[in-house]
Amino acid sequence: MSLLSVRDLHVEYATADGPVGAVDDVSLEIEPESIVGILGESGCGKSTLAKAIMRSLPDNGSIQQGEIQLHDEDLSEMSESRLREIRWETIAYIPQSAMGSLDSVYTIREQLTEAIHAHRTETTKTEAIDRAKEVLRTVGMDPSRIEDYPHQLSGGMRQRVLLAMALILEPDIVIADEPTTGLDALIRDKVLSDLETYRDEFGISLVFVSHDIADLVETSDRLAVMYGGKIVEQGPSREVIDEPIHPYTIGLKNSLPEIHSTPEDLIAMGMNPPNLRDPPNGCRFVEKCPYETEECRTTHPEFREVRPGTRTACYRADEADHLRSQAKEVTWSDE
Ligand SMILES: Nc1ncnc2c1ncn2[C@@H]1O[C@H](COP(=O)(O)OP(=O)(O)OP(=O)(O)O)[C@@H](O)[C@H]1O
Numbered sequence: 077m078s079l080l081s082v083r084d085l086h087v088e089y090a091t092a093d094g095p096v097g098a099v100d101d102v103s104l105e106i107e108p109e110s111i112v113g114i115l116g117e118s119g120c121g122k123s124t125l126a127k128a129i130m131r132s133l134p135d136n137g138s139i140q141q142g143e144i145q146l147h148d149e150d151l152s153e154m155s156e157s158r159l160r161e162i163r164w165e166t167i168a169y170i171p172q173s174a175m176g177s178l179d180s181v182y183t184i185r186e187q188l189t190e191a192i193h194a195h196r197t198e199t200t201k202t203e204a205i206d207r208a209k210e211v212l213r214t215v216g217m218d219p220s221r222i223e224d225y226p227h228q229l230s231g232g233m234r235q236r237v238l239l240a241m242a243l244i245l246e247p248d249i250v251i252a253d254e255p256t257t258g259l260d261a262l263i264r265d266k267v268l269s270d271l272e273t274y275r276d277e278f279g280i281s282l283v284f285v286s287h288d289i290a291d292l293v294e295t296s297d298r299l300a301v302m303y304g305g306k307i308v309e310q311g312p313s314r315e316v317i318d319e320p321i322h323p324y325t326i327g328l329k330n331s332l333p334e335i336h337s338t339p340e341d342l343i344a345m346g347m348n349p350p351n352l353r354d355p356p357n358g359c360r361f362v363e364k365c366p367y368e369t370e371e372c373r374t375t376h377p378e379f380r381e382v383r384p385g386t387r388t389a390c391y392r393a394d395e396a397d398h399l400r401s402q403a404k405e406v407t408w409s410d411e
Pocket residue numbers: 089090091096098116117118119120121122123124125134136137172287352
């Protein structure tokens with residue numbers, strides 16, 4: 077049974093120019109002790125999905141439809157008081173640009189122990205500090221830095237403190253939004269290997285949001301590829317990358333030097349995201365897709381299983397082998 081199950085989720089932002097459908101009919105299953113990567117270019121709705129799951133949307137954002145089942149409770153309908161109980165304890169969140177989210181006026185000790193005292197009222201001060209030091213060691217940080225203020229730490233250390241905070245109450249699941257962005261290569265590699273350790277040793281599940289395909293392939297068991305507010309392909313990471321089915325994933329794979337041996341073969345994909353205010357009727361990728369057909373312009377294709385464990389939303393999914401072989405011959409719109 078899934079630990080977290082998102083079904084048919086729609087999230088909208090109200091703006092002066094009308095509603096923006098940032099997450100559109102997204103379904104996602106997260107099994108216990110697994111890492112699920114959410115991949116997609118800037119503006120495709122990754123953070124909105126993460127915030128909706130955490131019920132941390134800004135005031136103009138709202139869940140219009142759908143369920144977010146965590147164990148046997150629906151997060152989308154949960155009361156604020158129950159949410160406070162389960163945050164950190166069952167589900168923890170590392171927001172994007174987390175670097176700025178530590179409070180500059182409190183020490184690392186104060187910030188780490190706060191969650192313990194709030195949730196485990198019987199814990200003594202000494203026990204809480206011991207636990208805070210233990211979790212700092214877990215994330216590879218010297219516990220003697222516990223009395224430091226955030227400004228005394230390097231960016232990599234601050235990122236580690238946020239990881240420590242997310243792990244301190246041993247939640248079942250951590251949602252990490254771009255936890256490796258902005259870190260230098262060495263620290264990034266350490267964070268990535270640590271994420272796998274948390275899964276294997278503490279049995280934690282992770283939703284790992286990133287625009288970096290290489291980071292995600294390295295760590296994730298499953299990968300969900302988002303485009304224009306929708307998940308267009310979802311399956312075991314290796315399969316999604318080795319044999320992508322959706323044209324967007326095919327293009328993405330062929331546009332990236334990290335996973336492609338010959339840079340001269342790279343294809344150029346346009347960076348302009350689709351308009352989420354007035355989306356096309358059919359497939360969101362239709363304007364850029366070199367394989368589009370008549371029906372792609374009328375109705376969005378169903379998100380269906382096309383290989384055991386892999387689902388995709390494309391009318392031409394059954395021809396994926398052929399589409400892949402043509403990827404370098406066809407013209408990719410870079411509008
Ligand atoms: N508070 C808001 N009000 C209105 N629109 C918003 C708001 N926050 C995000 N959006 C819009 O929703 C869409 C999805 O944004 P989101 O931040 O979820 O993307 P993302 O995939 O996380 O991008 P990035 O990789 O840049 O972090 C974008 O079109 C964005 O402009």
